[in-house]
Amino acid sequence: MLLLNTTRDALLAPLQSVAGIVEKRHTLPILSNVLIEKQGDTLTLLATDIEIQIRTATAGHQDGSDTAITVGARKLQDILRALPDSAAVSISLDDKRLTVKAGKSRFALQTLPAADYPRMNLPDGDVVRLTVAQRTFKRQLAQVAYSMAQQDIRYYLNGLLIIADGGELRMVATDGHRLAYAASTLDNAVAQRTEAILPRKTVLELSRQLADNDDPLEVVLAGNQVVFRFGAVELISKLIDGKFPDYERVIPQNHPNMITFDRLPLLAALQRAAILTTDKFRGVRLVLGDGSLKLISTNAEQEEAVEELEVDYHGAALDIGFNVTYLLDVLNNLSSEHVEWRFNDGNSSALITLPGNEQFKYVVMPMRI
Amino acid sequence: MSVIHRLPDLLVNQIAAGEVVERPASVLKEVLENAVDAGSRAIEVQLEQGGVRRIRVADDGCGIDRDDLALALERHATSKIATLDDLERVATMGFRGEALAAIAAVARTTITSRAAGASHAWRIDGSDRSLAPAALNNGTVVDVADLYFNTPARRKFLKSEGTEFAHCDEMFRRVALARPDLALQLSHNARVIHRLPPGTPLARVGALMGDDFVTHAREVEAESGALRLTGLASLPAYSRASRDAQYFFVNGRFVRDKLLTHAVRQAYADILHGARHPAYVLFLSIDPAGVDVNVHPAKIEVRFRDARAVHQFVFHALTRALAESGAAAAGTPAPGAAVDAEETAPAAQRPAFASPAYPPAAARQGQLAMEAASQAYYGFVGSARDTPATAPADRHMPATPPDDTQGPPLGFALGQLHGVYILAQNQAGLVLVDMHAAHERILYERLKTVLDGRPAVQRLLIPAVFGVGARDMAAAEEHGEVLAGMGFEIAPAGPQELAVRSVPALLANAPVAELVRSVLEELREFPASEVVTARRNELLATMACHGAVRANRQLTVAEMNALLREMEATERADQCNHGRPTWTQLSMQELDRFFMRGQ
Numbered sequence: 018m019l020l021l022n023t024t025r026d027a028l029l030a031p032l033q034s035v036a037g038i039v040e041k042r043h044t045l046p047i048l049s050n051v052l053i054e055k056q057g058d059t060l061t062l063l064a065t066d067i068e069i070q071i072r073t074a075t076a077g078h079q080d081g082s083d084t085a086i087t088v089g090a091r092k093l094q095d096i097l098r099a100l101p102d103s104a105a106v107s108i109s110l111d112d113k114r115l116t117v118k119a120g121k122s123r124f125a126l127q128t129l130p131a132a133d134y135p136r137m138n139l140p141d142g143d144v145v146r147l148t149v150a151q152r153t154f155k156r157q158l159a160q161v162a163y164s165m166a167q168q169d170i171r172y173y174l175n176g177l178l179i180i181a182d183g184g185e186l187r188m189v190a191t192d193g194h195r196l197a198y199a200a201s202t203l204d205n206a207v208a209q210r211t212e213a214i215l216p217r218k219t220v221l222e223l224s225r226q227l228a229d230n231d232d233p234l235e236v237v238l239a240g241n242q243v244v245f246r247f248g249a250v251e252l253i254s255k256l257i258d259g260k261f262p263d264y265e266r267v268i269p270q271n272h273p274n275m276i277t278f279d280r281l282p283l284l285a286a287l288q289r290a291a292i293l294t295t296d297k298f299r300g301v302r303l304v305l306g307d308g309s310l311k312l313i314s315t316n317a318e319q320e321e322a323v324e325e326l327e328v329d330y331h332g333a334a335l336d337i338g339f340n341v342t343y344l345l346d347v348l349n350n351l352s353s354e355h356v357e358w359r360f361n362d363g364n365s366s367a368l369i370t371l372p373g374n375e376q377f378k379y380v381v382m383p384m385r386i
Numbered sequence: 387m388s389v390i391h392r393l394p395d396l397l398v399n400q401i402a403a404g405e406v407v408e409r410p411a412s413v414l415k416e417v418l419e420n421a422v423d424a425g426s427r428a429i430e431v432q433l434e435q436g437g438v439r440r441i442r443v444a445d446d447g448c449g450i451d452r453d454d455l456a457l458a459l460e461r462h463a464t465s466k467i468a469t470l471d472d473l474e475r476v477a478t479m480g481f482r483g484e485a486l487a488a489i490a491a492v493a494r495t496t497i498t499s500r501a502a503g504a505s506h507a508w509r510i511d512g513s514d515r516s517l518a519p520a521a522l523n524n525g526t527v528v529d530v531a532d533l534y535f536n537t538p539a540r541r542k543f544l545k546s547e548g549t550e551f552a553h554c555d556e557m558f559r560r561v562a563l564a565r566p567d568l569a570l571q572l573s574h575n576a577r578v579i580h581r582l583p584p585g586t587p588l589a590r591v592g593a594l595m596g597d598d599f600v601t602h603a604r605e606v607e608a609e610s611g612a613l614r615l616t617g618l619a620s621l622p623a624y625s626r627a628s629r630d631a632q633y634f635f636v637n638g639r640f641v642r643d644k645l646l647t648h649a650v651r652q653a654y655a656d657i658l659h660g661a662r663h664p665a666y667v668l669f670l671s672i673d674p675a676g677v678d679v680n681v682h683p684a685k686i687e688v689r690f691r692d693a694r695a696v697h698q699f700v701f702h703a704l705t706r707a708l709a710e711s712g713a714a715a716a717g718t719p720a721p722g723a724a725v726d727a728e729e730t731a732p733a734a735q736r737p738a739f740a741s742p743a744y745p746p747a748a749a750r751q752g753q754l755a756m757e758a759a760s761q762a763y764y765g766f767v768g769s770a771r772d773t774p775a776t777a778p779a780d781r782h783m784p785a786t787p788p789d790d791t792q793g794p795p796l797g798f799a800l801g802q803l804h805g806v807y808i809l810a811q812n813q814a815g816l817v818l819v820d821m822h823a824a825h826e827r828i829l830y831e832r833l834k835t836v837l838d839g840r841p842a843v844q845r846l847l848i849p850a851v852f853g854v855g856a857r858d859m860a861a862a863e864e865h866g867e868v869l870a871g872m873g874f875e876i877a878p879a880g881p882q883e884l885a886v887r888s889v890p891a892l893l894a895n896a897p898v899a900e901l902v903r904s905v906l907e908e909l910r911e912f913p914a915s916e917v918v919t920a921r922r923n924e925l926l927a928t929m930a931c932h933g934a935v936r937a938n939r940q941l942t943v944a945e946m947n948a949l950l951r952e953m954e955a956t957e958r959a960d961q962c963n964h965g966r967p968t969w970t971q972l973s974m975q976e977l978d979r980f981f982m983r984g985q
Contacts, residue, residue: 169897170897170899170900171850191847191848193846193847193848193850193898194844194845194846194847194894195847196847196848262848267847295837296929297925297929298842298844298891298892298894300842300891317832317833317836317837318836319836338842340844340891340894364845366845381847382844382845382846383845384842384843384844384845384891385842385843385845385873385888385891386842386891
């Protein structure tokens with residue numbers, strides 16, 4: 018029974034956007050499969066790991082009969098990827114085996130019935146809808162996503178907080194040592210303030226798939242789920258149920274001292290200093306004196322790196338240590354020319370912002386070296 | 387009508403006996419300790435049927451006066467202390483003055499004693515306290531027969547004769563180890579089990595623990611203020627599967643103390659596989675005023691006035707003694723070498739912790755021979771591959787450890803075996819080195835040295851708050867300074883909650899609450915916590931493992947020699963980070979025996 022006739026590229030692109038979330042190892046075999054559904058001229062591909070589900074629908078597939086079946090996602094993807102770029106591909110289903118034919122190649126794959134495939138239903142309940150440009154959302158994610166915790170037992174930190182409040186969309190992420198905050202303006206204000214914590218995997222998947230253009234992204238928050246729709250993709254994710262820490266309290270308001278840096282020279286200097294830090298805790302000392310900033314690092318072999326930058330600073334001398342990874346992360350993920358650095362003393366947090374921009378804040382705690 | 391009345395004396399003593407006289411071994415302990423306290427030079431112990439039928443202890447001590455004999459069997463009567471001041475600085479083994487009374491209440495007891503200067507001896511019968519003249523040269527004979535003859539219920543709890551004898555033997559060993567200056571003899575059912583002449587501590591340890599132990603142990607000798615620790619602690623290769631062979635003496639008194647056990651365990655933490663137990667005989671001397679022995683009727687637990695100082699002292703003294711690797715000292719047996727009394731180097735060669743005289747080992751020295759042979763062809767090593775000289779074995783051992791002219795302890799590399807082992811030739815014979823394990827330990831020790839000292843501390847943006855019990859709460863408050871030294875800044879966040887504001891930077895990504903809880907748990911029990919160091923060391927061990935050379939990496943001879951020299955210079959180089967041996971020695975004797983050379 019013929020399922021569809023198409024080209025390699027036309028099938029691979031949607032498959033790749035759903036197959037990214039399929040985990041390599043499973044106790045539930047069907048979860049390593051992708052659901053292929055043909056109805057009329059529409060081909061739907063769907064993959065899930067129970068927490069997230071991604072679906073793509075493409076039209077224009079005239080041939081073939083209506084059916085639904087699941088097949089190993091990774092194998093299908095590997096086969097298609099290995100075929101010549103625009104090879105014609107036909108897929109048919111015979112006796113519970115899915116046959117992929119392209120030129121003189123033929124692959125027979127085992128299948129599992131579509132009825133057994135777990136699906137997440139569209140959320141019901143109170144619904145908040147937002148529409149933003151993909152580019153805006155993607156950039157905002159990039160500004161904070163690196164601060165998410167990874168496998169922390171405080172599970173609510175292994176994600177990213179989004180808040181829709183009036184005409185503003187805010188994102189916050191923290192791992193307990195540093196915190197990133199970014200805001201953007203919404204075209205249509207939401208009626209009711211809404212908060213949700215997106216799981217880490219969802220955030221990474223969105224960052225990967227969103228396009229760098231002004232096409233719309235629809236976000237629907239409802240109950241304990243969120244739906245993202247963009248292009249041909251619909252991504253449904255569960256939300257992390259937990260209380261995110263009060264981020265406003267940890268953003269310092271009154272740090273007296275401020276220095277403006279050129280971002281790229283500072284980044285380059287830190288990258289050089291980072292070479293001679295100890296692998297596991299990567300401490301770098303910032304020694305601030307009259308008109309100069311020294312970055313000093315030493316490693317386990319007592320080797321030392323010293324970088325000196327000229328800065329416009331004439332306050333009290335200061336010696337403060339940081340995990341250099343935390344500084345590199347923020348400087349790498351910004352795109353502005355300058356950054357502003359506010360601080361108080363060697364024991365309190367430092368605040369990094371963009372000049373003339375209230376929409377980005379990064380707080381990092383020092384390290385006593 | 388009054389329902390409360392005084393108990394008869396016999397019953398009181400029988401109740402006390404329940405605590406003091408648990409089994410024949412406890413009778414032996416009390417009587418033997420009395421003999422020691424009497425200033426005896428020679429003590430003879432005779433047991434029958436595991437001590438149940440009879441325990442007879444004869445000493446040549448000061449003896450008991452005729453008038454005192456009756457009093458000796460009374461409760462709370464003793465010559466050992468007189469005032470509270472004495473109690474606070476007890477120097478004798480016993481002091482409670484209740485043992486003999488309790489024993490006399492549950493067994494047929496007679497004491498025969500001749501006080502110094504008395505014209506003849508007197509005997510007292512424990513049952514009716516009747517005195518009669520008796521014949522005895524000097525000292526005291528305590529004879530305890532038919533234990534529990536009048537308390538059959540108790541008798542039912544006794545184990546087999548063999549088991550009860552084993553307990554008595556263990557008790558005898560404890561006293562014998564503590565007092566090597568006394569001549570001691572133990573016989574069971576008229577068969578002599580131990581005959582120990584007075585000698586050095588080392589000789590005594592060798593006689594009781596076996597020469598294997600002595601040759602596979604490191605000598606401990608440390609002093610700090612009023613504290614002094616001496617003795618022998620086994621190398622990891624001699625570790626045991628159970629906790630027997632662990633003897634800790636405080637001022638000559640055998641104790642099994644939690645604090646001391648913990649300190650020893652920590653000292654072995656880095657070199658001993660988790661499931662193994664070290665063997666040791668350690669003597670701690672301390673100002674008697676600094677230790678309270680009146681904690682437990684059997685005096686097996688003690689309490690230290692400055693527990694923290696004692697713990698740290700024992701820990702550091704042992705760590706230092708164990709850190710010196712066998713690779714650095716030629717002549718000591720290889721950690722993985724077969725344990726065989728005939729082959730291991732004699733104890734006399736080691737720096738003895740009292741004097742070099744060591745009769746039991748000397749008697750066995752005749753068979754040791756091959757050192758000199760290997761020495762003869764050692765000279766060729768490094769210059770050429772001459773045919774190994776087969777000089778006849780000289781029948782005595784070098785008295786001092788080999789000096790530099792005999793080359794480095796681990797010798798020089800010959801080549802690599804299947805890309806895994808390094809073969810080297812040293813004075814004693816063939817050395818096999820697991821290069822990955824050895825290199826791993828070298829890197830690990832280097833990382834540890836660098837990171838010791840004040841730790842880097844990561845402050846937390848969002849304090850980790852977690853609920854704790856009252857005991858943890860108190861521990862956090864009490865040990866604030868210790869915790870700060872590790873890098874934890876902890877403050878109460880509520881009546882049942884602690885907030886952690888900073889953590890050691892190396893462990894910044896570990897689950898904070900769980901880490902702090904286990905630190906507090908250890909601090910509650912012991913004055914020092916090694917949880918953080920242990921966690922840190924785990925991390926460093928992983929780093930070292932990744933950094934070390936892998937199997938199948940071809941090394942040049944120069945590289946192999948460099949590794950051998952580094953092993954000699956590295957502490958604890960005998961074991962890899964996981965407690966496995968890093969090298970082993972195949973001596974010329976073993977090889978010769980294998981090839982049946984000269985037979």
